[in-house]
Amino acid sequence: MLNPKQVEPNMYRYDEFDARFVSERVEQFAGQVERRLSGELTEDQFKPLRLMNGLYLQLHAYMLRIAVPYGTLSSRQMRRLAHIARTYDKDFGHFTTRTNLQLNWIKLVDVPAILRELAEVEMHCIQTSGNCVRNVTADQFAGATDEEIEDPRPLAEIIRQWSSLHPEFVFLARKFKIAVGATEKDRAALQYHDMAVQIVKNAEGRIGYKVMAGGGMGRTPYIAHVMREFVEREDILAYLEAVLRVYNQDSRRDNIHKQRIKILINTIGPEEMRGRVAREFEEIKRTGTLQLPQEELDRITAYFALPRFETGLSDDMPEAGKDFADWARTNVHKHRAPGYAIATITLKTPGQVPGDATSAQMDTIADLMDEFSVGEVRVTHEQNLVLPHVRKKDLPAIFAKLKELDFASPNAGLITDIIACPGLDYCDLANARSIPIAQSIAKKFENLARQQDIGELKIKISGCINACGHHHAGHIGILGVDKKGVEFYQLQLGGSGAEDASIGDIMGPGFTEHEIAGAVERVVDVYLKTRKDGERFLDTYRRLGMAPFKDAAYEKVAA
Amino acid sequence: MLTANRLRDGDVLYRKGDGWVPLLADGEVYADQASADAALAAANAELANNTFVAPYLFEVREACGKIVPVKEREIIRAAGPTVHPHTGKQAGQINA
Structure with a gap:
């Protein structure tokens, strides 16, 4: 093969x-x-x-x-x-x-x-379930963006190796999710993770790690607390181990709803947690058993060496018609190398199931990866794919191929780029369907000019309180609930999973399957009528609060 | 009615008599709680045979002369995902 x-x-x-x-x-x-x-x-x-x-x-x-x-x-x-x-x-x-x-x-x-x-092909399913450290996630632009302090993937790989079948942490109280980023702009929802590492530079210009813990979604959402602003490179595994050890030893195991680290930290308080972690960290350091040697970091980093970028390429965006220009505007991002770009493939053409790809589409994307992106793609937590290293001059050819795949929607970050969990169509835990709601909203806002006018607006839909669809972090979040066997959908406004992380506010009683897309449209209309220059939906919501949006959302239902 | 999943392939099953059928329409409707509980008890006793897993009861009602589940969850489970009509029992597919 x-x-x-x-x-x-x-x-x-x-x-x-x-x-x-x-x-x-x-x-x-x-x-x-x-x-x-x-x-x-x-x-x-x-x-x-x-x-x-x-x-x-x-x-x-x-x-x-x-x-x-x-x-x-x-x-x-x-x-x-x-x-x-x-x-x-x-x-x-x-x-x-x-x-x-x-x-x-x-x-x-x-x-x-x-x-x-x-x-x-060096893949597995180990630790994708169970009460253990799950798949480590990272910024999808890693190694390609010029915004990062350094590529976060080597550290993510080191954490993966350290946490795979770690004898102390294979039977935690609950699952434990770790993300790594290296830019001020947060594309990996760091602050919503059990533990997150942001690669930073300190005042002396030394690279190290800011460690956060206690974020999470689910039934009780929390934004992570900073555990330590700066951890030295060689100490990072010792510090992460200290956080996990305190969690493993001190978390409740008698109530499934109170077993995540976010509950522990917000029960004892972040200051107390920092103290317990600091004592554990000092103990681990004293024994000197968990240093990360520079040579090991270098060895892992070498695997992620940047490709040899061509020089002398034009850094201008090619001219290839309006459709291409629309796509480039939202789906193409600045690359670290002149003449190169990062291209996002949204698996979200209005009407599609967010995140789904057929075998034939996957095969064709693999061909695109080989021909245009050094054989590599990234999967994003927003259920899209990213070609990290493409020559700008190849973008029109990529776009043409994506059009054939029906994956050329120019909507990255726009209102139709919706996250949705599998919901009741597949999931044994779900209370309501998510995917059809995403489809109906995307179809309602299908008009591209309207999407562009609305600008950045992140809708995230979960089919139950477990929040796999990240509804707490949606500018507009939607939570499916079951009322006596019938699906209803609650709106939340004002959430963000980015660097300005916030938890969405619950609007009120839910809408039916047939009402919810209309309610979203009325909420968006309030934004369009009241926004000030340069304001995103999220900014307008933060300025005005819930009241005008709530009045509009329920207006039609009451009428 | 009583449902479970086949162990080997996970396919959804419905109880009929002492056995299982793949389609809800062919399954047995228990007239009262006592007979439903008895069917579940019998199924639980058969778990050791290792042909099916996770049996449980769910409610159905009659609508337009057909038996349909009361809850959306069971309607979807009996048919297949509403977003992929070419998959599941609605498309004549049984996972075996």
């Missing part, structure tokens, strides 16, 4: 230890599946084992969640995902808000074969 045009990007490659570890884990789970099918293991015994390997039982079938570490995929891996979706599933996959890929129609008997196929 080797593609002759396949380009190997600069990304972490398994060493002998990694390959053996993943391979042994696959065979271990294959044995467990066999024992389950033979009855040697009961479902109660098997369930935690399958969850540790990313296998859920959902509404219609088993769902397999495949980890995409810090959202980075090679074309070889993308082709393999397409092949697996085509061979073992229903010819499509779903990119999630955790930058993973989910397959919704998996058969238990096929899972060992799928895991072997994944292992061949």
Whole structure:
């Protein structure tokens, strides 16, 4: 299945230890599946084992969640995902808000074969479920943007290695999500994570890490607290271990709704948490067992060496018609190298299922990766894909190919670029559908001129309080609820997952499936009528508060 | 009615008599709580056979001469995702 045009990007490659570890884990789970099918293991015994390997039982079938570490995929891996979706599933996959890929129609008997196929391309499903450190996420523009202090992926990879099957942290009170960023602009929703690391420079110009903890969505949303403004490079694993150890030792385990680190920190207070972590950190440092040697950091960093960029390229945006210009305006971002750009592929053409891609689309994107982006793509927490290193002169050709795929919508960051969890269409935990609501809102705002006039507006939809669709962080958030077996949708306004992070305010009683898109439209109309020059929706909301938006949203329902 | 998932492939099943069928329309409707509870107890006793998992009861009603679940969740589970009509039982697909 080797593609002759396949380009190997600069990304972490398994060493002998990694390959053996993943391979042994696959065979271990294959044995467990066999024992389950033979009855040697009961479902109660098997369930935690399958969850540790990313296998859920959902509404219609088993769902397999495949980890995409810090959202980075090679074309070889993308082709393999397409092949697996085509061979073992229903010819499509779903990119999630955790930058993973989910397959919704998996058969238990096929899972060992799928895991072997994944292992061949250095992928796995380990720790994509369960009460452990989950897939580490990062800024999707890592290594490509000129805004960053340094590429956050080497640190993300080091954290991945440190937290994979860490003997102390495989049975935490609850799941634990870590994100890494390296810019002031936050594209990775750092402050909504259990723990986040921002690469920073201190007053002396030394690079180190700002560590935050206690953010989260779900039933009780919190913005993370800064645990320490500056941690030295060699101490970062010791500090992260200190935070996790305090959480592991001190968190409640008697109430599932109070087991995340956000509850611990907001119960004892951030100051007390900082103190406990500081004492643990000093103890770890005193024993000197968890230093991150510069040579190890250098070794990992070398895997992520920047591609050799061509010089002498024109830095002008090519002229290729209005459609291309519209797409370039929203979906193309500044690259660190002159003549290059970062291109976002939104999997959100109005009417599409946010985050879904067919096997054929994945294969074609893999071809685009090889031809135009050094064989690499990034998965974003907004359920889009990013070609990180493309020559500006190639953008029209990329756009033309994306048009054929129906992935050329010029809507990155606009109102139709909606995050939606799988919701009740697939998820066993959901109370209401999310995807059809995203589709109906996107269709209502399909007109491009109108989208451009509205400007940046992030709608995020969750089908239950677990908030996989990040509704708390939406400029407009929508939460699906079940009222006596009928779906209703609550609006929240004013949330943000960016550097100006905030938790959305709940508007009031929910709307029906048929009312919600209209209510969103009336809310947006208030913004358009009341905004001041340069204000985004979020800015206008923060200036005016809920009242005018609420009056408008309920006006029609009451009439 | 009583539903579960087949162990090997996860397919949704509905109880009929002492066995299981893949379509809700072919499943058995229990006239009262006692008979539903008895069916669930029988299914729970069969879990050790390792052919199905996670049995549970759900409510149905009659509408236009057809049996339909009361909750949206079970309507979607019986048919397939509303956003992908080419998948699931609504498309004649059984996961086996």
